[in-house]
Amino acid sequence: MQGDLFDALGRDVTRDLGDGAWLRIVEGFVPEDAATMAALVAELPLRQETLTIAQQTWPTPRLTSWHGDPGATYTYSRRTFEPEAWTPGLAAIRDALDEVVGARFNGCLANYYRSGDDSMGAHADDEPELGPNAPHDVLIASVSLGARRRFVLQRQRGARERIVLELGEGNLLVMGGATQRDFRHLVPRTKRVVGPRLNLTFRIIRAL
Template identity: 40%
Template sequence: MQHFLVESHRLLSQQSLFQGPSVEEFELPGADLTLHKSVWVQPDGDLLCQQLVEELEWSQDKISMFGQVHDVPRLNAWYGDRNCSYSWSGIQMSPMEWTPTLSSIRQRVIELAGEEFNSVLANLYRDGSDKVDWHADDEQVLGLTPIIASVSFGASRKFRLRRKDRSLTATDIVLDSGDVLVMRGPTQQLWEHQVPRSKMVKEPRVNLTFRKVRVAA
């Protein structure tokens, strides 16, 4: 394992032989990441950002930390198939019905990732002051090796990853409007991620994280 500490996180990038977005993969031990660049080209990405901001039913949840209640520093919305309830950090979420816009985006993401996603957590970062802290999408209802497809519309933001055991330096991936990052395998078990604050970002970003929630028969 020692060589992992010395080996740099080289980026393996290749342009698809077919028409479509370029694909980038990352040499990160214990992580399986594929970045599909510009799945939605401009101006489509920014137009979809505006459309989602206006159409989705956003809410600002509250979270308890160290005995105090705080507003979550972003807005959220949970959509999905019937019975696809979800909870994180003590927040219970019941799915709203798919909108036509979300259904169209979901179908494109299913084609890219090869996974039948049944739900999506939408995050609205109103500007660079909104963020999400270190976490992993490792809830039991997602299974041991979930496939998570993260779609970005609007402002570009840094997506920062680090090993849970802190054995490697954190890695930044810039996610631009129209990009789709697919995380597979043991990524959620071994790695965690965040979207840090950025004073330079003045525009909104909508992030759609498609998931497959295990539903009891």
């Protein structure tokens, strides 16, 4: 599958990736994306976390904050995060997702990529708190504001399929069903001069 299947503005396209995995992309989900991003960056407590791999600690190459309903505790990269409160801007986007996706998200991870040097390594959102049937059935709504960055999905089993999307400027990507079982995703570094990008991944967290 090529990225250009998703390239037209104003489109709302769903793609069946087989074996119960699917993607939906909605261009223009957040119409005033520059103003919305500026307001969110001002209200979110974005900070640089650290990641420990093989007893070495590194700063993560992006700023993050985790938000959600009380009790929406999320563990990833071997660290546990208690939710910060919903901010007005995040709550407005969460409520808009209720309408467009038809699901109530109770947690949101904000990732702020300051420049092309910031990135996200390959991973799947497959933690057990993401649903009773994770990773076979996980719903993630990912809203991207600001500069478009490459978002790469890599199939983990069978054919080595790669799907490349350009996420930013207020578009919405919904990953559903078995996407987190069958694909990993990443935002690679780029040498291109790119402006900042804010990504908001809304998740449904259950108590374990």
